[in-house]
Structure formats: C-alpha cells, structure tokens
Amino acid sequence: xxxxxYIGQNYTPPDLVAKxxxxxxxxxxxxxxxxxxxxxxxxxxxxxxVRNIDASAALAMPGVKGILTADDLPDLGPNVERALTNxxxxxxxxxxxxxxxxxxxxxxxxxxxxxDLEPLPFVVDPLDALRPGGPDARTTGNVWGAPMPxxxxxxxxxxxxxxxxxxxxxADADEGRLPMGEPTEQWAYGDLDAGFGNxxxxxxxxxxxxxxxxxxxxTRSAMAYWQNGKLYIxxxxxxxxxxxxxxxxxxxxxxxxxxxISEYTGGGFGSKGGGAVSTCIPAMxxxxxxxxxxxxxxxxxxxxxxxRARTNMSGRTRIGFAKDGRIxxxxxxxxxxxxxxxxxxxxxxxGLAASIIYQPQAMRWRAIxxxxxTPPRSQQRSPGPMQANGQRAKLTSAFIxxxxxxxxxxxxxxxxxxxxGQRRGAKVRGVGVAVGPxxxxxxxxxxxxxxxxxxxxxxxxxxxxxGTHSVMDLARVAAEVLAMPWEKVxxxxxxxxxxxxxxxxxxxxxxxxxxxxxxxxGANDLKRKLQxxxxxxxxxxxDDYELSNERVxxxxxxxGLTYTQAAKRAIELGGKYDGHEVPEDINVMTxxxxxxxxxxxxxxxxxxxxxxxxxxxxFVIGFAEVxxxxxxxxxxxxxxxxxxxVGTVINPRxxxxxxxxxxxxxxxxxxxxxxxxxxxxxxxxxxxxxxxxPLTILDIPATMNADxxxxxxxxxxxxxxxxxxxxxxxxxxxxxxxxxxxxxxxxFRRAPVTSDLVLMSLENKKRMxxxxxxxx
Amino acid sequence: MDQPDSPRSGVTRRAFIKxxxxxxxxxxxxxxxFRAGGEIFGQTSAPGSVERLITLNVxxxxxxxxxxxxxxxxxxxxxxxxxxxxxxxxxxxxxxACTVLIDDVPHYSCSVLTHTVRGRKVQTIEGLANGDQLxxxxxxxxxxxxxxxxxxxxxxxMAAVGFLKTNPNxxxxxxxxxxxxxxCRCQDYDKILTAFMRGAEYMRRSS
Ligand code: FES
Ligand code: FES
Numbered sequence: 001x002x003x004x005x006y007i008g009q010n011y012t013p014p015d016l017v018a019k020x021x022x023x024x025x026x027x028x029x030x031x032x033x034x035x036x037x038x039x040x041x042x043x044x045x046x047x048x049x050v051r052n053i054d055a056s057a058a059l060a061m062p063g064v065k066g067i068l069t070a071d072d073l074p075d076l077g078p079n080v081e082r083a084l085t086n087x088x089x090x091x092x093x094x095x096x097x098x099x100x101x102x103x104x105x106x107x108x109x110x111x112x113x114x115x116d117l118e119p120l121p122f123v124v125d126p127l128d129a130l131r132p133g134g135p136d137a138r139t140t141g142n143v144w145g146a147p148m149p150x151x152x153x154x155x156x157x158x159x160x161x162x163x164x165x166x167x168x169x170x171a172d173a174d175e176g177r178l179p180m181g182e183p184t185e186q187w188a189y190g191d192l193d194a195g196f197g198n199x200x201x202x203x204x205x206x207x208x209x210x211x212x213x214x215x216x217x218x219t220r221s222a223m224a225y226w227q228n229g230k231l232y233i234x235x236x237x238x239x240x241x242x243x244x245x246x247x248x249x250x251x252x253x254x255x256x257x258x259x260x261i262s263e264y265t266g267g268g269f270g271s272k273g274g275g276a277v278s279t280c281i282p283a284m285x286x287x288x289x290x291x292x293x294x295x296x297x298x299x300x301x302x303x304x305x306x307x308r309a310r311t312n313m314s315g316r317t318r319i320g321f322a323k324d325g326r327i328x329x330x331x332x333x334x335x336x337x338x339x340x341x342x343x344x345x346x347x348x349x350x351g352l353a354a355s356i357i358y359q360p361q362a363m364r365w366r367a368i369x370x371x372x373x374t375p376p377r378s379q380q381r382s383p384g385p386m387q388a389n390g391q392r393a394k395l396t397s398a399f400i401x402x403x404x405x406x407x408x409x410x411x412x413x414x415x416x417x418x419x420x421g422q423r424r425g426a427k428v429r430g431v432g433v434a435v436g437p438x439x440x441x442x443x444x445x446x447x448x449x450x451x452x453x454x455x456x457x458x459x460x461x462x463x464x465x466x467g468t469h470s471v472m473d474l475a476r477v478a479a480e481v482l483a484m485p486w487e488k489v490x491x492x493x494x495x496x497x498x499x500x501x502x503x504x505x506x507x508x509x510x511x512x513x514x515x516x517x518x519x520x521x522g523a524n525d526l527k528r529k530l531q532x533x534x535x536x537x538x539x540x541x542x543d544d545y546e547l548s549n550e551r552v553x554x555x556x557x558x559x560g561l562t563y564t565q566a567a568k569r570a571i572e573l574g575g576k577y578d579g580h581e582v583p584e585d586i587n588v589m590t591x592x593x594x595x596x597x598x599x600x601x602x603x604x605x606x607x608x609x610x611x612x613x614x615x616x617x618x619f620v621i622g623f624a625e626v627x628x629x630x631x632x633x634x635x636x637x638x639x640x641x642x643x644x645x646v647g648t649v650i651n652p653r654x655x656x657x658x659x660x661x662x663x664x665x666x667x668x669x670x671x672x673x674x675x676x677x678x679x680x681x682x683x684x685x686x687x688x689x690x691x692x693x694p695l696t697i698l699d700i701p702a703t704m705n706a707d708x709x710x711x712x713x714x715x716x717x718x719x720x721x722x723x724x725x726x727x728x729x730x731x732x733x734x735x736x737x738x739x740x741x742x743x744x745x746x747x748f749r750r751a752p753v754t755s756d757l758v759l760m761s762l763e764n765k766k767r768m769x770x771x772x773x774x775x776x
Numbered sequence: 777m778d779q780p781d782s783p784r785s786g787v788t789r790r791a792f793i794k795x796x797x798x799x800x801x802x803x804x805x806x807x808x809x810f811r812a813g814g815e816i817f818g819q820t821s822a823p824g825s826v827e828r829l830i831t832l833n834v835x836x837x838x839x840x841x842x843x844x845x846x847x848x849x850x851x852x853x854x855x856x857x858x859x860x861x862x863x864x865x866x867x868x869x870x871x872x873a874c875t876v877l878i879d880d881v882p883h884y885s886c887s888v889l890t891h892t893v894r895g896r897k898v899q900t901i902e903g904l905a906n907g908d909q910l911x912x913x914x915x916x917x918x919x920x921x922x923x924x925x926x927x928x929x930x931x932x933x934m935a936a937v938g939f940l941k942t943n944p945n946x947x948x949x950x951x952x953x954x955x956x957x958x959x960c961r962c963q964d965y966d967k968i969l970t971a972f973m974r975g976a977e978y979m980r981r982s983s
Contacts, residue, residue: 012921013921016917017910017918019929020859020914020926020929021861021901021902021905021910022862023861025860026863026927028860031858091975190922217863217925217959218865218927219865264925265925266863266926266927266928267924267925267927267962287919300871308877467926467962469924619971654924658964660966660967662964664963665963688866688868688869688870694966695962696956696965697952697965697969700966702952703966
C-alpha cells in the first residue's frame with residue numbers, strides 16, 4: 001500500500017492504559033460469587049498406570065466439593081492427550097483434580113487421596129529408547145511413525161511404532177557421533193554423492209540442542225462456570241477464535257455452547273497456541289458441581305510440567321563445501337525428542353529451514369521422532385528452524401541480502417571481525433551472524449467490521465492479545481482503507497460472546513500476514529458498500545465515489561454522505577449492506593458473529609481470497625558479539641543487532657520489540673536455559689525459573705538494537721508478514737557462531753554453552769563425559 | 777531489593793514455615809495457597825497466636841481484612857482486597873511479578889507475610905495513578921509502549937518507582953541493576969529500560 005497514514009506508524013495500542021494501571025484482567029483476575037478452587041494431583045512417576053483411586057477420606061473433609069478424574073472426561077481418540085489420565089506418561093502429569101472452598105482445603109484433600117499406581121518402564125533420553133533392548137516410553141512403542149495419508153487431525157495422523165537400532169549402528173556413539181539407524185522419515189533432492197565428490201572440504205559434525213520450557217510469565221490458569229447450558233470460561237490463551245472449538249472438544253460439547261473470555265494473556269510463545277488442554281479441568285469440575293464457578297490457578301511448578309517445552313534434538317550433519325564456500329551437499333540426520341505426546345513436527349521444519357538457510361546444491365534429510373517420558377512439547381517460538389540453524393520451497397519473497405548488508409554496516413562487522421579471536425588477558429571476543437527463517441503467514445481467514453451511525457468503526461478481532469499487539473494492528477489496515485481517524489476505531493477483542501470472525505491461530509508468525517489480508521478484504525467490502533449506497537442515493541456509479549474526511553463523496557470535492565448518514569442508510573437498505581446477507585464462503589463462526597452485528601450499520605465482512613504464489617517466509621538476521629572468559633568459562637553478550645526482512649512494517653515499535661524479545665529467547669537457549677533430568681528415576685531437576693534461568697535485564701547489553709528492511713512482500717495486498725519466530729533462531733545462531741569465532745566450535749557442539757562446558761573443553765582438551773546425553 | 781527475610785520484617789516466611797513444619801500443622805507448601813477467611817474452615821487461633829482481623833494501609837486507605845497467619849501479602853491483595861493488578865508469576869521470589877512497595881521499598885509480595893506489614897505503608901500498581909492522571913513512570917510506559925504482554929509490568933513498574941525514589945537520576949546501567957530482580961519473558965528489556973529512563977526524566981521534571 002502506498003501513501004499510508006497508519007501503516008508503518010507507531011501508535012498507542014488501546015489496551016495499554018488498562019495494563020499500566022493494573023486494571024487489565026488476565027484469567028486469574030476474575031472472581032465470581034461462590035467460586036471454588038481446584039488443585040491437581042500429579043503423577044510422581046515418569047510412567048505408570050492408575051490401578052485404583054480412593055478419595056473417600058478427601059471427599060469426607062468439610063469444604064471439599066468434588067473430584068474429577070480421567071473417567072469424567074470425553075475420549076478424544078487414540079493417542080490424543082487429555083487433561084487428566086489413568087496412564088501418566090511423565091512425572092508431573094495430572095491424574096485428578098479436587099475442588100474445594102479454598103485452595104488450602106483442596107491441597108489438603110489431594111494429600112488425603114490414595115492413588116495406587118503400577119510402575120511401568122520409562123525412558124528420558126531418546127537414544128536410550130533406540131538402543132537394542134532399550135525401554136519404550138509407551139507400552140505401544142517408542143517412536144511416532146510418518147503421518148498416515150488421509151489421517152484426520154494433527155494428533156491422529158501418525159501411528160506409534162517400535163524401532164530399535166542395532167549395536168553396530170550405535171558404535172559411532174562411543175566417539176560422540178550421533179548414531180544413524182533406521183529413520184522414520186526422509187527426503188532428498190540433487191545428487192548427494194556428486195556433491196560430496198566435488199567438495200573441497202567435507203565435515204561430519206554432531207550437535208546436541210537441549211530442551212527448555214516455554215514458561216510464559218502468566219501460567220495457564222483458568223476460571224469457568226456454567227449458565228443456562230452454556231460454558232463461560234476465562235482462560236489464558238494465545239488465540240481466541242481458534243481456542244473456542246478446542247475447548248468445546250475437550251469438554252465434549254458444541255462450540256455454540258462455549259463463551260470464551262481472554263482479553264489479556266501473559267505470553268505464550270507457542271505453549272498456549274489453541275489454548276491449553278488443562279483449562280477444561282475447571283470447566284468439567286464446574287459442570288459436575290451444577291455450574292458453580294471453579295478457579296484453577298496453575299503454579300509455576302505445575303506450569304513446568306504441563307506448560308510445554310521445546311523439542312530437543314540431536315543432529316548429525318555431513319556437509320561438503322566448494323572452494324568458494326558454496327555448499328555442494330548436505331546430509332542431515334535428526335533424532336528428535338518428541339516428549340510424551342505430540343506428534344511434533346519440529347524435525348521437519350528444521351530440515352526445511354536448513355535447506356532454505358544453506359541452499360545446498362544437493363541435500364538429504366532423515367529423521368526419527370522419539371517418544372520419551374518427559375513432559376509434552378509444543379511448538380516453541382521458532383520450532384525447528386532454531387534447532388537447525390525440505391525440499392526447496394518457492395518463497396513469496398526474500399530480501400536476506402538487503403538485510404545482511406544493512407546489518408553488516410550498522411553492526412560495524414568488519415571492524416569487529418578484525419579483533420575477534422585475539423586473546424586479551426583471559427578474555428577473547430568473537431562475532432557471529434545467523435539467519436532465522438520461519439514460515440510466516442497463513443491465508444483464507446475472515447474479517448468482520450461495522451461502521452455505525454455513531455460515526456465509529458468497530459473492528460472485531462478474533463486473535464489473541466498475548467503481547468504482540470497484532471490483535472490491534474490488524475485494525476490499522478481497516479482504518480487505512482476506510483480513511484477512518486484512528487480515534488474513531490474501536491477494536492473489539494477477547495470475548496467470543498461479542499462475536500469474532502474466524503481468525504488464524506496466534507502462533508508461528510501467522511497473524512500479521514493472515515489478518516492484514518483478511519481485514520484488507522473486509523475493509524474493501526465495506527468501502528464498496530459505502531460507494532454503492534452513495535451511488536444509489538446520489539446517482540452515478542459506485543466507482544465515481546471515494547472516501548475522505550469520514551465521508552463517501554464524488555471524486556474531487558463533489559457531494560456525498562457522511563459516514564453517519566451512510567450507516568443509517570445501510571440499516572434502512574438492509575440485505576448485504578447491514579449484514580443481514582453475508583457471503584457464502586465465510587466460516588460458520590463468522591456467520592454467527594455477523595448475525596450478532598446485523599442491522600447495526602454498514603458491515604464489512606469477507607474471506608481472504610487473495611491469491612498467493614509461493615510459501616511465505618520471514619527472516620531475521622542476528623549479529624552478535626560475545627566475550628568468553630577462558631579462565632571461568634563465562635560467556636558475556638557484548639552487543640546484538642537483529643535486522644528483519646518481514647515485509648511491510650505495520651507497527652514499528654512492536655516489530656522491534658518482537659525482534660529484540662525473540663532474539664533474547666534464542667540467546668537464552670544458546671547460553672543458559674535447559675531442562676535437566678535424573679535419568680535413573682526419570683524425574684526433572686530443573687523445575688523452576690531458578691534452575692533454568694531466563695535472561696535477566698543484566699544478561700543483555702545496556703542497549704540492544706533492531707531494524708527492518710521494510711520491503712513489501714509482493715504476494716499479499718498489504719505487503720506484511722509475521723515476525724514472532726525468526727528472531728529466535730537468529731539470536732541463538734548468532735551467539736553460538738560468535739562463541740565459535742572466539743574459542744572454536746570444538747569447545748561445545750551442544751547448546752546451551754554453559755561455563756562448565758567451556759572449561760571442560762579448554763582445560764581437559766576433551767568434551768563432556770557423555771557428549772550425546774540429553775537433558776544434562 | 778530488601779530481603780523478605782530480613783529481621784526487621786518481624787515474622788519471616790522462612791521462620792514461619794519452619795515453625796509450622798515443626799508443629800506438624802500443615803504441609804510447608806500450604807503457605808503458598810489461598811485460604812478463605814471463612815469461620816468453619818479457617819484455623820482457629822491458638823492462644824498467643826496472631827490476630828486474624830487486622831488493618832492494613834494499602835494505597836493510602838485503611839483496609840480491615842481477615843488474614844490467616846500463613847497468608848502472603850500477594851494473596852491478601854489479590855483475593856481479599858480485590859487488587860488484582862499485582863501479579864503472581866512464580867510465588868517463590870524468583871520473578872518479581874508480585875513486587876509492591878512497602879514503606880517505599882520494593883518487596884516481593886509473594887514472599888512477605890501479610891501480618892508483617894501491619895503499620896506499614898503498602899503501595900500497589902493501582903495506587904500509582906492520581907485519578908485519571910497517570911504517574912510519570914506509567915505515562916512513560918505508555919509513551920514508549922514499554923511492555924508486550926505486560927504480565928510483568930506491574931511488578932517491574934513498582935520496582936522502578938521504588939528504585940527511582942532512591943536514585944532519581946540513574947544511568948541506564950544503574951537502573952538495570954536497580955530492577956534486575958524482575959523477569960520479563962517477552963524480554964524486550966531494552967525497551968523496558970528506555971521506558972523507565974523516560975519515566976525517571978518525567979519524575980524529575982514533575983518534582
Ligand atoms: S511471584 Fe513473587 S517473585 Fe515471582
Ligand atoms: S511483557 Fe510479557 S512478561 Fe514482560
């Protein structure tokens with residue numbers, strides 16, 4: 001879009017004052033008359049079967065109102081995770097919940113419940129599960145097979161299988177190289193043998209990437225009650241429209257029976273994508289107790305178990321380089337630790353990302369996704385591509401070269417490169433650069449807005465408000481198309497009772513792309529209706545009319561109608577003009593929402609049917625300088641810059657916050673955050689912030705920079721793409737490369753690069769004792 | 777940041793929990809949980825134990841409130857006084873989301889027993905603005921769009937306001953140190969610092 005007034009400009013999002021005064025209400029901030037509290041009883045073992053539950057003593061306690069077990073929840077089909085279980089697959093998995101008048105009573109009741117558990121074999125390290133005779137995470141197998149053709153739903157598409165590798169295949173493991181037995185999936189393109197044959201240098205390297213929890217600052221608390229057969233649920237979720245059908249499925253009811261309220265969410269990072277399955281616990285407890293409100297606060301420790309984590313992966317790469325540095329062949333093998341549920345697809349995205357970042361002339365990708373008795377994973381901001389850092393995808397656009405050039409200059413790369421690697425006292429500096437790619441835009445969602453006689457434009461927003469501001473940003477597009485003063489735009493969000501259009505999941509850098517397209521369509525639909533109304537009343541054809549100064553008027557300075565007059569006329573005209581008739585192709589949720597708003601003014605309602613040629617990807621280039629203290633092993637981040645190639649920038653301040661914040665998430669993966677398990681008992685040791693510490697304000701440089709090239713994507717009308725994920729891989733990769741630049745890559749081959757790892761290599765001249773061990 | 781277990785706060789949570797464990801009354805974890813003030817289910821006061829009905833000075837108002845002896849200030853604020861602006865991120869002194877000012881000093885309210893703040897001045901995020909007039913630090917956050925999901929914002933803001941009372945003209949580095957007891961998971965710490973540096977400037981101008 002040319003000559004924009006709002007797009008590309010900073011503004012104050014309309015929710016900010018509520019946030020800054022403490023009035024913004026997150027899920028745990030709601031109260032209701034007679035509200036009960038729920039507490040969870042979770043599995044103390046990594047894998048077991050519930051033989052018997054004796055809750056009689058608990059239920060006899062004064063103040064205890066009810067108990068919910070897996071038997072009270074609908075069956076969601078084979079292999080699908082439910083909120084409660086009779087066969088826990090990880091220590092910390094919820095078995096039952098108790099509701100009581102207060103939390104202390106509920107907790108005391110939980111203590112009084114006798115659960116008889118039968119221990120089952122378990123495994124926390126994916127390689128142990130693949131060893132000959134190694135334990136399986138489930139009684140039905142140890143790996144997810146490739147998706148079955150025609151499978152239904154993300155969770156039903158893969159079978160659980162058993163695959164063991166041979167002792168000979170494990171021989172490599174003794175030398176710290178990832179063994180490569182039978183994979184479950186693979187693809188290849190080009191002539192790999194020729195590629196390696198022509199290479200001037202061939203490397204064979206193994207890299208281990210550890211897992212860590214998402215840990216949004218707000219845990220997945222929820223409060224629910226029932227009224228007149230309807231479930232009202234206050235939940236912490238990243239998405240609104242897309243969470244509604246999930247809640248309905250988890251509770252075994254129709255989507256029309258659910259009202260979901262989620263106006264503010266304290267972050268998610270992929271862990272609350274379509275909501276959290278645990279939110280059905282207070283809902284089902286409430287149902288059992290005749291609709292009385294039930295609040296379930298999730299503690300930080302609960303969150304650690306049920307709150308999702310990134311998949312950890314071990315990768316082995318054989319890579320051939322031509323003399324000029326061009327990659328002639330890339331042979332990648334990934335062992336993914338899928339955790340206890342899934343199936344996860346990060347290993348696939350990692351392969352795809354490797355092909356995009358490195359552009360090898362020939363490439364083979366092989367992978368196996370192993371089930372372990374560790375908490376469930378979900379996509380964590382930049383799933384897969386971060387760990388990689390497919391088949392050749394045709395991209396809608398990529399301006400990586402422009403971003404690299406821009407960053408190289410701003411970062412004074414050459415100047416820094418000149419002194420990197422030189423030791424001064426105990427300190428060595430290093431610089432690194434990395435490209436973080438991520439698919440960044442879905443298509444085909446709906447838009448809904450009304451221009452009403454009060455002269456205001458009401459834009460219904462069905463995505464979540466998790467801190468990215470895209471929930472508001474998408475309305476800027478409507479304001480732009482309709483020449484509407486921003487003060488007169490009301491964004492309606494966070495409550496399905498108010499009617500929201502079918503919107504994309506607020507995950508995976510999808511929203512800005514998907515919903516700017518949808519709102520461009522919706523706003524243009526509204527614009528067309530305004531032009532038609534004017535032409536009907538004032539003569540001429542709709543094309544003779546344009547919009548400005550809150551009027552639809554003849555081009556130039558001719559006669560016309562004010563928006564208020566046009567809104568009144570739309571209501572008189574009815575039909576499509578005021579939303580009594582809506583397009584056939586919109587989603588049923590949008591139709592329901594439109595029905596709520598029919599007759600209120602001129603309605604803009606449309607599905608995004610704009611064509612798109614290619615796959616949409618965003619990129620962020622990270623530039624980092626680190627200092628390694630070779631005596632203490634400490635790595636300090638000295639400076640960082642992230643430069644985005646994310647299409648047209650909608651909201652610059654938010655974009656830069658996304659780049660800087662996302663980079664920090666990746667940098668923490670490179671430097672400090674990891675899960676640690678006791679492999680003997682299958683229990684997690686890193687249960688809280690304290691043990692797997694996120695970056696603090698002192699771990700980043702006093703200023704941190706970000707920028708974007710701002711070149712529009714030609715395959716979407718607004719030109720914008722998403723940005724949530726790409727900076728994560730950029731930050732992670734840039735910091736790892738910078739450490740390698742300072743002290744050499746042989747020092748780690750594992751992330752995070754903690755002080756002990758650095759010292760072990762530098763002082764002992766050999767890497768850690770068990771270089772392939774996961775979760776240490 | 778002042779240590780919640782510092783001697784001047786009287787009954788400390790650690791000492792308190794130890795005592796409770798020794799007496800075998802409740803599990804240690806129970807100290808973190810919400811207990812309603814109801815007659816039937818509440819513990820009856822043993823002779824010599826603390827009074828239940830106390831008066832607190834919160835945001836300049838005297839509030840009568842029924843408080844269990846093991847109750848933390850975060851729970852009293854959120855569940856008894858309706859002040860849900862104070863957030864709980866970890867409930868164990870790891871994140872700072874629950875930071876409030878007690879006699880102008882930032883404290884993790886999840887780790888302060890409510891009984892220990894009797895006679896002291898508690899200020900929460902709700903008490904910063906003067907009617908519709910935002911506090912200069914709040915105004916700075918709005919002007920710089922300082923946070924993302926903002927779940928950490930109330931705690932961060934109280935920590936910053938408290939720090940700026942002791943050092944109204946800090947460098948970026950000093951300010952970072954002053955608020956380093958707070959975590960943000962959205963993690964644009966750079967913008968948070970920029971917002972608070974502006975807040976410091978607004979405060980200097982307004983005083
Ligand atoms: S909630 Fe008090 S420090 Fe985290
Ligand atoms: S802004 Fe989300 S946790 Fe700080």
